Amino acid sequence: MGHGPAVKLGKDNASAYKTKLGVGMFIAYTIVYAIFVVINATNPKAMESIVMGQTAAVMWGFGLIALALVQAVIYNHLCTKAEEQLNS
Amino acid sequence: MVYTQSPLAIALFVTFVCFVLGLSFYLARRTSSAEGYYAAGGNIHWFTNGVAFAGDYLSAASFLGICGMIATAGYDGWMYSIGYLAGWVVALFLVAEPMKRLGKYTFTDALDSKFNSKAIQLTAAISTLLVSVFYLIPQMVGAGVLVQPLLGLPHWVGVCIVGIVVTIIVATAGMASTTYVQFFKGALLLIMSTVVVIAVLSKGLTTTPENNGQPYHDFKSMTASASLELSDPSYSIVAGLDSVYGEAGFVKLAKDGKESIWQLNEANGGYALEETLYVTNMADGTKLYNGAQKEDGAFFPVGHIKELKMDGQEVAATGAVGPLAYLSALKDSTIVLWGKKYIADGANKLTIYYQKPTPGSRVLRPGLKFKVDNATPTQTFNFVSLMLALFCGTAALPHILIRYYTVPSQAAARKSTIVAIAAIGFFYVLTLFLGMGAMTNGVINLTDNNMSAPLLALSFGVILFAVISSLAFATVLGTVSGLIVAASGAVAHDLMDNFLGMNMTDAAKVRAGKIAAVVVGCIAIYLGIVFEGMNVSFLVGWAFAVAASANLPAILMLLFWKKTTGKGVAASIMVGLVSSLGLILISPDMWVRYGLLPQDAPISFNSPALISIPASILALVVVSLMTQKDVPIVASETAGA
Numbered sequence: 001m002g003h004g005p006a007v008k009l010g011k012d013n014a015s016a017y018k019t020k021l022g023v024g025m026f027i028a029y030t031i032v033y034a035i036f037v038v039i040n041a042t043n044p045k046a047m048e049s050i051v052m053g054q055t056a057a058v059m060w061g062f063g064l065i066a067l068a069l070v071q072a073v074i075y076n077h078l079c080t081k082a083e084e085q086l087n088s
Numbered sequence: 089m090v091y092t093q094s095p096l097a098i099a100l101f102v103t104f105v106c107f108v109l110g111l112s113f114y115l116a117r118r119t120s121s122a123e124g125y126y127a128a129g130g131n132i133h134w135f136t137n138g139v140a141f142a143g144d145y146l147s148a149a150s151f152l153g154i155c156g157m158i159a160t161a162g163y164d165g166w167m168y169s170i171g172y173l174a175g176w177v178v179a180l181f182l183v184a185e186p187m188k189r190l191g192k193y194t195f196t197d198a199l200d201s202k203f204n205s206k207a208i209q210l211t212a213a214i215s216t217l218l219v220s221v222f223y224l225i226p227q228m229v230g231a232g233v234l235v236q237p238l239l240g241l242p243h244w245v246g247v248c249i250v251g252i253v254v255t256i257i258v259a260t261a262g263m264a265s266t267t268y269v270q271f272f273k274g275a276l277l278l279i280m281s282t283v284v285v286i287a288v289l290s291k292g293l294t295t296t297p298e299n300n301g302q303p304y305h306d307f308k309s310m311t312a313s314a315s316l317e318l319s320d321p322s323y324s325i326v327a328g329l330d331s332v333y334g335e336a337g338f339v340k341l342a343k344d345g346k347e348s349i350w351q352l353n354e355a356n357g358g359y360a361l362e363e364t365l366y367v368t369n370m371a372d373g374t375k376l377y378n379g380a381q382k383e384d385g386a387f388f389p390v391g392h393i394k395e396l397k398m399d400g401q402e403v404a405a406t407g408a409v410g411p412l413a414y415l416s417a418l419k420d421s422t423i424v425l426w427g428k429k430y431i432a433d434g435a436n437k438l439t440i441y442y443q444k445p446t447p448g449s450r451v452l453r454p455g456l457k458f459k460v461d462n463a464t465p466t467q468t469f470n471f472v473s474l475m476l477a478l479f480c481g482t483a484a485l486p487h488i489l490i491r492y493y494t495v496p497s498q499a500a501a502r503k504s505t506i507v508a509i510a511a512i513g514f515f516y517v518l519t520l521f522l523g524m525g526a527m528t529n530g531v532i533n534l535t536d537n538n539m540s541a542p543l544l545a546l547s548f549g550v551i552l553f554a555v556i557s558s559l560a561f562a563t564v565l566g567t568v569s570g571l572i573v574a575a576s577g578a579v580a581h582d583l584m585d586n587f588l589g590m591n592m593t594d595a596a597k598v599r600a601g602k603i604a605a606v607v608v609g610c611i612a613i614y615l616g617i618v619f620e621g622m623n624v625s626f627l628v629g630w631a632f633a634v635a636a637s638a639n640l641p642a643i644l645m646l647l648f649w650k651k652t653t654g655k656g657v658a659a660s661i662m663v664g665l666v667s668s669l670g671l672i673l674i675s676p677d678m679w680v681r682y683g684l685l686p687q688d689a690p691i692s693f694n695s696p697a698l699i700s701i702p703a704s705i706l707a708l709v710v711v712s713l714m715t716q717k718d719v720p721i722v723a724s725e726t727a728g729a
Contacts, residue, residue, distance in 0.1 A: 012498060015185075022181035023648075029177045030479075037475045040167075041468050044460040047163075047453040053416045057163050057453040061170050061520070065513045068177050072506045075181065079502060 013086040018079050025075050032067060036060050096554035098239055101561045105253055108269045108565070115261035115268070122597040125262035126193035126577055127493040132267055134500040138507020140267045141491055143274025145172075145482070145508070146515060147223070147567040147628070148230040151277065152560060154516075155544075156537035157457070158523020159391065160426070162450075164457035165523055169516035171475050175482025176512060178640075180505040183483045186647050187492040188501035194574070195489040196582040199642055203654030206587055211661040213582035215638045216486040218665065220575040221615070222631035223487070224568065228616025231564045233538070234557070247616035250561070254568045255609030258576065259602045263494055266569040273559075273566035278511060280559055281518045284541075285411075287548045288525035293417055294405035295396050297530040299547045304530045305388045307443070310350075312359040327433075336431050338364065338440060347379050351442040364442045365390070365534060371435035377535075389543065391532040394445045395422040411521065418448040418524060425451070425527075426534055441534045451527075470693045477697035481632030484639035487567075487574035572612065576604035629695075630672055637700035638664035645708050656712030664704030671696035 012018075039046055040057075047057035119125050132140070150172070157165030191198035196212035228247050235246025257265050297304050311319045316328055316339065326347055327333045327340035337352050339361070350361040365387060368376040377387030397420040398406045398413075406417055425444045430437065446456075454460055458474075459467040482488065492501045526532055526540035531547050533539050542560060546553035580600035584590050592600060642660045645652050672678060675694045676686035 012189075015189075018185060019647075022185075026177065026181035029174070029181075033174050033177075033479065036170075037472060040454045040458075040475075041460055041463070041471050044453060044455045048449050050419075050449075053412065055163075055419055055449055055452040058415055058419075058520075061163075061166060062517070064170055065173055065517060068173055068509055069506075069513055071177070072180055072509050076502060076506050080499065083499060 010087070012083070014079065014082040017082045017086070021075060021078055021082075025071050029067065029071060033064065036064060094550055094554045094557060096551065097557040100554055100558035101239075104272075104558060104562050105565075108257060108265070108272070109253065111268055112257045112260040112265035115264045119261040119264050120595070120598065122193070122594050122601070124264060125598045125601050126573075126581060127490075128262070128264040128267050130494060131496050132494040134495055134503040135507055136267065136271050137491060137495050137500070137504035139274045139511055140270040140494075141274075141488070141504060141508035142278070142511035142515065143270030143272070143566040144491060144570040145488060145512060145567075146274065146277055146563065148227055148234075148560065148563050150515070150519070151281075151563050152230070152538045152541055153628075154519050155522045155526060155541040156539070158519060159526035159532050159540040160537045161457035162425075162524075162527070163452050163454050166516075166520050167454060167458070167475070168478065169519050171478025172482060173509070173513050173516050174479050176505065176509045178480065179483040179488070180502065180509065182647065183489070183643060184492060184501045184505045185498040187489055187643075188495070188498045191489075191493055193490070193493055193581050194577045195486050195639070195643075196578070196586070198489075199646060199657055200586070200654075203657070205654030205658060207658035208654055208661070209582055209587040211658045211665075212639075212642075213578040213587065215634065215661050215665055216578040216582070217575055218669075219486055219631045219635050219639075220571045220578070221611075222627045222634065223485075224571045224575070224612050225615050225619055226627050227564050227568050227571070228612050229619050230538075231561070231568075232616060232620060234560055234564070243620045244617050247613055247620075250564050250568060251609055251613035251616065254565055254572060254612075255606055257565070257569050258572045258605040258609070262598075262601060262605070263490070263573055266573050267491075267494055269569055270566040273562045274511060276559055277563060278515055278518075280555055281515060281522065284545050284548070284552065284556065285518050285521045285525070287552065288521055288529070288544070289411060289414055290408045291529075291548075292406040292409045293393060293396055293398075293414065293421070293528060295393050296404070297392055297528065297547070299389060299530050300549060304392060305390070308363045310361045311355070312352075312361055314358050316359070318361075332431055332433055336429055336440075338429075338431070338442075349438075349440055351440075362443050364440050366438050366440045367535060369437040369439075387535070389531050389533055390424075390426060390441075391527050391530050392424050393418075393421050393528050394424050397421050414521070415452065415524070418528070419452050421448045422446065423448050423451050423528060425456070426532075428534075466692045469698060470695050473693065473695035473698035476701065477629075477633050477636045477695055480636035480640045480697065480701060484635040484643060485631070486578070486635075486639070487570040490570075490574055490577060568612065572605050572608050575608045576601050579604040579608070626677065630669070633668045633672060633696055633700065634665060636697050637668035637704050638662075641701060641704040641708060645705065645712075649709075649712075651712050651716065652708065653712045653715045655715045656708040656710075659711040660704045660708035663707035664700055667703045668696045668700035671700060 047055060049056050051059045123129055154165055154168050187198050190201040196209060199212050200208045231250035232243035232246040235241045236243055257269055316325060323341040323343045325339060326342050333340050339350050339352060341348055341350055349364045349366050351364050353360045365378055380386040396403055398417045422445050425446045426441045427444045429440050431440060458471050460471055495501050495504055522541050522544060526544040529544060529547050531543040542553060542556050545556035584600055585592050585597060638661045641664060642657045646657060674690045676689040677694045679686050679689035
């Protein structure tokens with residue numbers, strides 16, 4: 001059977017921590033995304049209201065894209081830190 | 089409308105092709121092992137891989153399709169950008185590192201990592217092939233569509249050019265050359281899209297947009313009494329209120345022997361008339377554009393602002409503005425969108441495009457394309473289901489997942505995903521400005537909004553147009569090469585080596601992969617030619633729905649549920665595949681394509697994800713619980729790891 005990584009990977013003692021962190025981050029983003037979808041589906045007129053000079057819809061869109069990036073950077077920082085501590 | 093062929097666009101595209109072919113032949117000398125061919129040796133730098141992710145993911149559907157949709161439907165087009173990007177969160181937090189840890193060359197490897205199940209090898213390979221082909225067909229047809237107006241070549245030539253170039257790229261150095269093609273294409277796409285957006289913002293907004301030095305069409309209007317006495321007596325009435333035109337809210341007029349169609353709006357006890365655009369499909373198959381041949385150029389591009397407001401004041405032009413001021417001014421202004429009605433005039437069928445002045449704040453919120461205002465439960469279901477498919481589809485696309493095997497470590501897989509999120513997120517922000525720029529700069533071709541981004545570039549001069557046009561071809565090259573690698577891996581590695589147990593040597597695996605790439609490339613060319621003239625962009629939606637339904641539940645349950653069995657995974661893939669495809673094939677959208685009435689379709693929704701994803705999960709849980717004796721003893725590597 002030709003499975004297994006193409007390159008040899010070392011043991012990763014931080015794996016369990018990273019999985020738990022990833023699930024937590026995923027749930028947090030999913031909740032925000034779900035709220036966005038529910039508002040659009042049930043009260044789209046609310047998305048026309050003005051927030052900081054833009055429609056709420058535009059602010060939500062920028063917010064979701066920015067949130068993905070911010071969460072990604074935080075996730076990487078915490079994962080890298082855990083890898084340094086647990087794999088050294 | 090008629091496009092002008094650009095020698096510069098041809099030269100730039102040929103240069104890019106020569107460059108990537110040269111690179112492929114150079115890399116081919118270093119690609120002799122299976123690891124080298126299928127996974128680029130697993131030593132691609134995470135930053136390169138991240139940008140290549142963007143080059144792989146941002147297909148013609150993203151670059152041309154989303155910009156075109158925003159240009160005609162405003163915020164609803166941007167919802168695709170938001171949903172697609174959200175999918176990368178699933179990839180980063182749940183899929184990236186386990187995929188790297190468990191897989192070797194294909195995503196089937198990861199699914200099958202602890203089971204060695206023939207059923208998984210077969211079903212996952214079928215799913216990979218189906219998703220890849222659904223994705224491949226629109227890309228190949230798109231190549232043919234692009235080549236016609238931009239390079240003046242027939243459809244089949246465009247398909248063959250892309251098919252042959254991509255097959256050479258993949259068959260020479262596999263994932264290594266594919267990675268660098270995608271890297272350069274991704275980087276160029278980001279840079280050039282930024283340049284166009286800077287040009288849009290520098291120009292600002294105006295009520296009279298110029299198009300590459302050409303003045304915007306002066307839309308005529310007039311008034312008429314209740315009995316249809318026209319304020320401009322030089323026009324005569326050809327078809328009035330009691331005709332099929334009048335019943336649909338239009339009149340047909342003539343001036344100097346030339347006919348035109350006008351929209352009727354009730355005003356002050358009479359009517360206000362506004363000029364329209366129309367396409368006539370004659371009984372003999374001939375198409376006329378505003379009553380003339382296409383080459384006559386009578387069907388002009390559209391897109392303008394009716395009332396432009398900046399800081400509460402009505403102005404004719406804003407001058408250069410920042411991105412937030414640009415959107416703020418659009419929000420306060422009135423933008424002319426375009427509605428569409430169909431009329432049968434004897435044996436002729438007409439499509440009439442009419443002006444729909446719409447408040448900017450309405451354009452910059454959902455509801456112009458998606459039925460969310462006063463929606464029925466089915467319409468709400470449809471919308472939520474689509475947003476779910478976008479969210480779940482990305483992390484289950486085989487041609488995206490194989491990128492995780494090209495980096496040396498799990499940390500590199502994670503970091504490359506973050507680079508991808510940054511690059512793709514930035515691009516999707518740009519799509520809002522590209523789309524709104526096209527909407528307000530008089531560049532939209534109402535018969536094909538996919539050309540909005542290149543035509544927006546044309547409004548700033550032929551050089552930018554040439555660069556963006558050649559980039560559109562490069563976009564197709566990058567995505568198609570990734571799809572062919574994924575499909576050839578499914579055939580050579582999953583089916584031949586694993587499922588059929590052919591026990592190939594390393595050299596034989598590479599040879600099989602190259603032969604599979606050539607065969608898949610030939611099939612792609614064939615499909616691209618036979619699907620000419622068909623609007624097949626919906627197949628990308630199929631790919632997302634099938635990937636989200638067949639692949640993602642299996643991946644996630646394998647990672648997070650210890651009781652998952654091999655038979656459960658195979659059942660999940662099959663149920664997800666059959667249910668998503670089955671629901672799509674009996675949906676109202678497909679009923680229209682069969683030439684039937686959408687209301688006669690057995691189901692009333694188009695997006696299957698909200699049913700097929702839970703069905704796939706349910707199948708996995710039920711079958712796994714029924715086959716618990718098959719659970720491997722060592723389960724900690726995946727579930728709960």
